[in-house]
Amino acid sequence: MRVIAFLCILLFHFQVETSHFAVFRGIPAISSGICEIDLGQLGVSLFFILSGASLMISKKPFDAVSFYKKRFFTLFPAYYLVWGGAFLGTLLLSPKSLDGTPPWTILLTILGLDGYVYSICPNFYKVGEWFFGCLLLIYLFYPLLRTAMEKHPKIFLPIVLLIWILLMRFVPTALRPDHTFYLRIPEFLIGMYFMKYWNRKIYFQGLIGVLIFFCFLFLSPLPENFQVLCLAGTGTGAFMILRALACRISRFPLPRIKTAITKTAGISYEIFLLHHFVLIHLLRIFFANRILTQGMGILLFAGWCLLIGITAWILHRFLSSLSKSFLTN
Numbered sequence: 302m303r304v305i306a307f308l309c310i311l312l313f314h315f316q317v318e319t320s321h322f323a324v325f326r327g328i329p330a331i332s333s334g335i336c337e338i339d340l341g342q343l344g345v346s347l348f349f350i351l352s353g354a355s356l357m358i359s360k361k362p363f364d365a366v367s368f369y370k371k372r373f374f375t376l377f378p379a380y381y382l383v384w385g386g387a388f389l390g391t392l393l394l395s396p397k398s399l400d401g402t403p404p405w406t407i408l409l410t411i412l413g414l415d416g417y418v419y420s421i422c423p424n425f426y427k428v429g430e431w432f433f434g435c436l437l438l439i440y441l442f443y444p445l446l447r448t449a450m451e452k453h454p455k456i457f458l459p460i461v462l463l464i465w466i467l468l469m470r471f472v473p474t475a476l477r478p479d480h481t482f483y484l485r486i487p488e489f490l491i492g493m494y495f496m497k498y499w500n501r502k503i504y505f506q507g508l509i510g511v512l513i514f515f516c517f518l519f520l521s522p523l524p525e526n527f528q529v530l531c532l533a534g535t536g537t538g539a540f541m542i543l544r545a546l547a548c549r550i551s552r553f554p555l556p557r558i559k560t561a562i563t564k565t566a567g568i569s570y571e572i573f574l575l576h577h578f579v580l581i582h583l584l585r586i587f588f589a590n591r592i593l594t595q596g597m598g599i600l601l602f603a604g605w606c607l608l609i610g611i612t613a614w615i616l617h618r619f620l621s622s623l624s625k626s627f628l629t630n
Contacts, residue, residue, distance in 0.1 A: 302347065302540070302545045302547060303348075303566045303569050304566055304569070305344075306344045306345075306347035306563055307344065307572060307573070308344075309341065309343050309344030310340075310344040310345065310576075311342045311354070311576060311602075312602075313339055313341030313342065313344065314562075314576065314577055314580060315580065315605065317341075317432055318577075318580050318581060319584060319588075319598060321584075322581070322590075324582035325592075325598050328458075338518060338532065340519050342479065343532075343535060343536060344535075345432060345479075345497065345536075346532050346533060346535065346539070347536050347539055347540060347543075348408040348432070348436075349439075349485050349488035349489050349492065350489070350491055350492035350537065350540045351487050351492060352439075352492060352541070353488070353490060353491065353492025353493040353496075353605055354487055355492075355496075356443065356447075356493065357492075357496035358496060362630060363444070366545075368443065369428035369440075370405060370443065374571075374624070376413070376570070376623075378620055379570065379571055379574060379616060379620055380413060380428070380429060380433070382460055382620070383571075383574040384427050384428050384573060386408060387428050387578045388425065388427055388428035390578070390582060394582060394585070399425070401423070402425055404564075404603075406423070407425055407577075408422075409422070409425075409426075410424065410425050410427075412437075413437050414437065415427075415429070416428075416431045416433055417431050417433070417434025417437075417480070418427045418430070418434070418476070418504045420477070420480075421475055421476065422454040427437055427578055428467065428575070428577070428578055429477075429573075430572050430577065432575075433479075433553070434482075435480060435485060437471070438482040439485065439486055439489050441484055446462070446486070446489075446493065450470065450490070450494070450497070451497075454494075454497075454498060456603060458490060458491075458494060461479045461486070461487055461490055462487060465487050466530075468484065468526075469526035469527050469529060469530065478526040478528060478529050479529050479532055484529045485529070485533075488532075488533045488537070489532055491537055491540075492534075492540070493542070493594040499535075503544060503545050503548045504545050504548070504549070506544065506545060507541055507542050507545025507546065509541060510537070510538045510539070510540070510541025510542040510544075510545065512541060512543060513535075514534075514535055514538025514541075514542065515538070517531045517535045517538065517615065518531070519533050520534070521535075525609070539627045545581060553564055563594060565610070565619070568610070568613040568614050570616045571617050572609055572612035575613055575616075576605075576609050578604055579605070579608065579612070583605060583608075588601070
């Protein structure tokens with residue numbers, strides 16, 4: 302499921318950036334979307350749900366300090382390393398783009414929030430998108446969310462959903478509504494509920510997911526902040542469908558395919574950090590203002606995926622060996 306979510310985001314960014322830097326029609330529905338919901342938004346919603354669900358897999362007693370420590374060492378070493386490479390690339394290829402950037406905003410990069418606030422505060426953002434900072438802020442509230450959910454599982458989610466709707470209705474957002482972290486908490490929480498409490502009748506859930514997905518898809522677009530409701534609904538429906546399909550596929554003896562999917566999912570975070578700035582520099586250097594046919598676009602997409610896949614694998618192996626050495630010593 303993580304691989305499918307990433308594929309949605311990769312296709313979306315490829316379509317948008319090739320249309321911007323080159324002349325490439327591609328598949329317009331990928332970026333323009335259906336009923337105002339595009340593949341990128343669907344992939345992001347799936348990631349919020351998956352992020353909440355994955356944290357509930359462990360059977361060990363929960364400890365907030367250990368959680369924050371593990372999140373830091375899981376996320377920030379790769380983030381700092383890739384950001385450093387992207388920053389050096391910017392200095393070499395387009396140094397003027399850094400002119401006028403307030404020096405103090407490097408603190409936003411150190412905290413991982415530069416992409417999150419970039420639309421309202423120019424800074425040294427290079428990698429991680431707005432999603433990285435948004436997820437970090439949600440992680441800050443995870444111990445509170447988990448404690449409340451486990452103590453009051455039946456009433457906590459309805460209360461959160463009610464507050465969510467009130468926030469959408471009455472509280473204006475400085476950022477885009479779908480980039481505002483507290484408006485994406487329900488998706489994260491729904492993922493937690495799926496893994497903790499909603500583990501029965503998976504195939505039936507898949508059928509219900511089809512109804513939910515199309516109901517919210519055709520409910521879109523909604524006015525202003527309420528569009529986030531449609532994003533959450535389509536993401537939840539897609540999660541339920543993919544979860545049922547995954548359970549069905551897991552019954553088939555496909556060891557090589559399963560291994561490939563597992564290994565790709567294992568480097569998905571590194572791919573996430575690398576994919577966008579690699580694509581932008583690739584297009585800027587080699588394909589600026591060039592006309593790309595459909596065939597050339599497909600080859601470019603495949604080559605880009607291969608490049609970031611190999612780079613992500615090398616980065617993952619390097620950081621894993623570094624971490625083992627650090628823990629050994």
